[in-house]
Amino acid sequence: MSSVPRDGGAGENGGPRRFLIATSIASYSKSPGWNRPSLVEARDQIIELFTGKLGYQHETALGLNPTKAQLSDQLRAFSKSPDRREDDLLAVYVSGHGEVLDGDEHVLLMADTDPDDIDYTALPTAELARAILRGTPVRRLLLVLDTCYSGRGGNDTAASALKRISAEWGQATESGLVIVSSAQPHQQAQAGLFPRLLSDAVGNRATAGHGPRALPVDMVVKQMNAHPSLPKYQRISLAMVGLTGQVPEFFANPRYGTWLADVDLAIQEAAEFDEQARLRDTELTRRLLVHAMGYPSDVAEGWWFCGRHTVLADLAKWLRPPDADGHDCQVVTAGPGSGKTAVLGLIAALAHPERRRTVPVGSLGLTPSLVPDAGAVDVAIYAQNLTDMDVLNALAAAARVRANTVGELLKALEARAGERPFTALIDALDEAATPDTLCTQILRPLIKYSEGRIRLLLGTRPDLLDSLGIRPTNDVDSGRIIDLDDSHYADPEALTAYTVRTLIEAQPDSPYRRRPEALRPVAEAVAAAAGPSFLVARIAASTLAAAEDVVADPQDPVWRASLPCHAGQAMREDLVSRLGNDAQRAADLLRPLALAQGQGLPWEDIWALAASAISGRSYTDDDVVWLRGAAGSYVVEATEAGRSAYRLYHQALAEHLRDGIDTQAAHTAVSEILTARVPYLTDGTREWARAHPYTLNHLAAHAAAAGRLDKVLGDTEYLVHATTRSLTAHLQHARGDTARLTAAVYRTSAGFHSTDTASARRQVLALDAARAGATALWRQLIDHIPEGHWTPLWATGSGFVPALRDTLNGHSGSVWAVACTNLDGAPVAVTGDEGGVVRVWDLRDGSPVGQPLTGHTGPVRAVACTNLDGAPVAVTADDGVARVWDLRSGSSIGPAVTGHSGSVRAVACTNLDGAPVAVTGGKGGVVRVWDLRDGSPVGQP
Template structure:
């Protein structure tokens, strides 16, 4: 393919290489007129650039020769049979830009997905080009593609065009590597052409036939060829499922159908979209992956992108089944996901997840029987006992089998599994469209889906009319339907022994649909009374309902997204939204919940005794009743309320204003406060009190801060930087005279110091890069700051006259600084150097290669040492020689990110990128001290001595953790501070300084038992 003339005529090759598409596609008009000449449509859209693609590395010559061999065989076949040549779409696995409106992989070495919107791609033009050869066979060749990603995306693109009627032709998918000798290429090309020529292959499941063909080639010649599309029928059913997820709500359908709309990767992405469709503020998503390792990185990358955008609280991966070992620890660390194996107690430990928990099961058909039993016992059943909604999303054709196993496990009828309402809508579309006329395998799939849907209503839908007519009924006028449905669902939920809050939430809207007189109201009341938060008497409930118009009670409890709202008629919904019935009802609920909170004789509410229902729902009820304002003034309420629901309530409060300018500014401030506090959802109440005080202070809510600060908090704010201060990357403490100073190195290269109780002073001369090393001490009788930056510059600042002088430039990226006996010590990524006060190097170790990431100093016996975290570690500060002490190596494949040393014991404590904190002893042993749940450890400190010794560690999980090391040390504890932390330092008088992301820093004093 060195030039256009080398390619057989009447063929159009589409080549996607590593470069980007040009902004102007001026050659497209020429392509539209192509009849019997060669054109190469690529990142540069012109035939004459084919040679440049080869020279620039867009495709290699092996790839070109393989393509040429295939084109020649196909061209010769077409000419001999007097047919139109097939239209060949060729994609190089080196890069797949431009193939579709999907998440795609742009490099073999970088698995990160890139979102390529349709508007930036020549998709429309590409479709027109493919449609130009009307009636031609379409041959898709994927070269050098090591996974299923490329072939499935181009296949899904082709299928989308096929369904929409933009072109006619058969889509073929082949994947091969370019590492095949020339003879093998020709054999492969010939075999491929033979497959195209066989009529039976054209008529029935071509992917399976070609897969068998390639497997045979592999067995015969040991070539690296692979078929990338799994066998699946694309006839008939493709017309049935034309619109399900393009409407924005993907129903739970067998994966066989999902594959037709974007392949497995797209299906997983759309499953996630469905999982988020209910609009929960925050979710916990438990992903159970039972499939093979192929394409796993794509699934996890899509997970991270989608869930990060949604602000999801927790993402937990539980890898089971075949291919689980392929999930490397490096990938999980990159994505910030908890690594497998995941014990069941970690599932149960998902604390207080707001709104809902989503269990997304990927390819459960690949689970072994034992794994499926463990999945039910370790994941589903523990989560079913927790508060909040539980949503089960399964991407597989074996969903009924898995649910049947679950039903048997909990002693339910084999048909007693719950299917969302979305599936009813889907089944109506299926059975009222062409689906009812399907035969064979596709028809059986649709009929099984219809029977599955029928389970929810307790009916057996045999025809499309049965299902459509039932779904179209108004539940308020067909009294014989709703009570039966409510009773069946209620009995099943009761048998599941779910959390009472959830049970009531599911039953209440259904029971209310027929008013308090329906037979199952008593059943609802029994379930409601089991809830710890609903300690009403039956008389109180009846009185509450009687106070309302019983004809308008349908939505007495339900949120708009709950099931009953979708069942209610448009007229009823409109009436409810027009009247004040809902406001009266929510006011009644608010009064009842407030009355249930115990009060002291002084009138102060004892919020810590509030029930779980009150914590989760009071804010919403109060907002809908227009009474949230008073609650916001009570810091005790903010300490116990469900944060995500309260944020939603604040939006409701603001929306009540008739004009945006009338929206309560204080409400907005409190919302920001709660958003900052959100990472602390799982903290205990004592810690939350302190956080509330600190965050209220930062937000400028002085009245709230002063009230909250009087609460029994474990720490309080002594000083906090301004919200617009540069991010602090390094901290140090020093005493000058009687003044305690906090020295701050910034992300912007600034170096400043703050006098506690006084002002902040910045040195005039900034570092050229981010401050990565900071030390304070006395040199030649003067108090100084030694600072180094990422660019390799080192500077000495004087506290007295604020002057600065350069010590070194371009010495290599600095990873730490220290002042030892009046001399200056600098650690870099390649080694370390000891400078005299005359700025001369006394000792230097330079390995010549960047291999170190953390730096510390200390003593072992009487020997001063320097410790560099990396492949090898400890040197003498007197001689510069490496010492026979424990090597601080990357633990389990992760680089060290924080380090400190205990001079009394000789232990070296190291924090790692994967969240682990390990201690290395002089005899070569190591032990685990703490962990930050997979989040990078940014700082470690040792405090106390002997029996009171303890470890403080800070991580990118935003937590400071205390780990007792001595017998008399305080117990383990943790406090949430910010989204992530960069550094810690202990002041001379016992305060703890924290460099928090998004703020310049804060000095916090630990109270209630003295942390330090």
């Protein structure tokens, strides 16, 4: 028995090996008008999918843009190799242009095809089967044709293969040819769409849960055809030829596995919840609370918050137990610097059971109607740099539940029935890692399907309102929006008062301490120029306060015209005014902080080097010390992983400092510095165990932004020691084949890496690498496993994740009908048994959803699922009766549908002239159509 497979996806006695040959014809030497550069990326996506999630080894000899002879010869050479075995699984992917000649023969246009002689120079698609199958050991072939009219190509190939199969394959076990075509015989295929459809189908839990070892090919195709991105004119087709037994397992199930006992999950959950609570407390104290207090960082800590009583009153009222008409979502929006985070930070502090005691309610003029109840907010999240899953995990942890999807979270929150809704405050949506998907895929579904289970108080800039599904022009939606720049909420008096305090206290030698008569007029002029922006007013006032012997003339039109209106302008003018020729020096030193991740950039041996590398000018720690004194008001000190971290006071300042620079080159400089600071071991490798915490937490983010993640992933000891949560979020940016395979191996057990020790993580990574056939990665990992620790020598199978349950247990008798759908984003199965009971199951963990649906008096023989006026419903049928069920509430809708004289054996749902209908068939050969809204018959039987 060999220790590791020489090639393919499994050892010699560990199941079939998996091989992929993928090519795209994207460039045509004799017809440049046919060129399709996007097909290169399509091929890359297929390679990533098959080598990552599906456990295939990519054969690279063919490459891109083969000629007619090269494609045939390479396929033939691989298939005839003495190393081929009958149990090998071979997947061949071809994308490019396809044509149908003379109305009946499909051909592939190759790189050397002559447009004036297509008949002779193109490759008949049927030749693919002959090249691979005739006289070779290959018995299990998956052929994927991603071309126009490829359904005809699939038919031609199937017909050609039939002759060869019947003569040569005999009774070989689980043999067969499976052909997946991206278009029906008379359809054109949308370029580049097929790989995404296939990847989503493989990743969709509705295709298969944790139990099956392989994904059924027909179910994969069905999910592709159900994908909302598939044009109506295009359908994916499937042909299966010469099957001898089971369909070969071409699509390994990436979710298959049976790890973890319940007690392990409980312990892991508790640790994760506690860690999330610590992260949220850090965000509250270091982000939200700092903005709420509003004091410049270079003066003594204190509460500078002014006014804003109108918005505070509205938010405090909304946070109290809602009435029947209360919105489940309230959005606070404004332009940069208008105090959005200050308002939400104050609300978070006042709602916190302990922190509220630190807020000087009296001196801030806060009456009881402006103060939310203690505990009114269950969690406060500052979304800057957070991924979609970070936010979802934070919400789930605060609710003390485990949820990997929006649907799972909503379902878990149902257990709080009778309590007040779970309430979350989430600020800085526009600063999240992926703002659009955070809004459209996480928050918008939570808002839409809340049904009183969760309430969201959100802070964002206005451009994300549409992504949240909230439109100011809609009367209902307008009630959800609090725009701090609107005259109703702007509070210019509060802005003027804040400016007055800044003019006096921002500098100990401020000239406005000695000229009280000029104080308010100057403050009003600054506030008027700043518009609604407290940030601009603060910077401008700080600049004026720093001019020790000069008091501005508020009546001077030239001076008033020079006042800044935007944060970047205010910052630039402030630095020039106060620092003169050193303004560039300050900007250079501040710029690395505009790239900082997490709580901020470390000073230690990193900050000054980054400033030097980005600017091209030499800086040292002495310069950083100077900056802290000269422009310290722009910098906030925080802590992360027990170390000091530094960031800019406001995101608008970071945007200004990033403007006009090559950010990719800047991130490259930071990632190189972080890597260079990792010490070496005596064998010449880096000792990642001693790397700075910032490096382990955020190197992946900088490397991904620099386009250098592949290089970082090449160091296996970095994988062992990197922070899992941060690394996993950026693995999608791996580009090369080796890096993408490494990323796939890492993802396989990412859930365990987050809690494993470095030693255990190394062993699990080595095991997953062996399973995936990533031999080089496996060898590097086992070379670092200490003597005396278990070491994986070989492993079988492909990617896997824990499965919580293999079967759905609950029916007391035979199950006669099954259908699948999505319920609030979660894939579910609806099953009916011989006792007339219908049950709904969450396919992710096998748990029942709601109570059994009862009402049928006979065996449930048919089930179908659809949407009725936006609600997911199931239509079930027994002996002569069909019923409609609301899958959310479990209640029946309308009267039972009657009319069949015998048992109903089949149900299907569709839309007829805009009306939802069910089509039922049963004994006696009668088919009936019913209007699902009222159960009335449509037309004649």
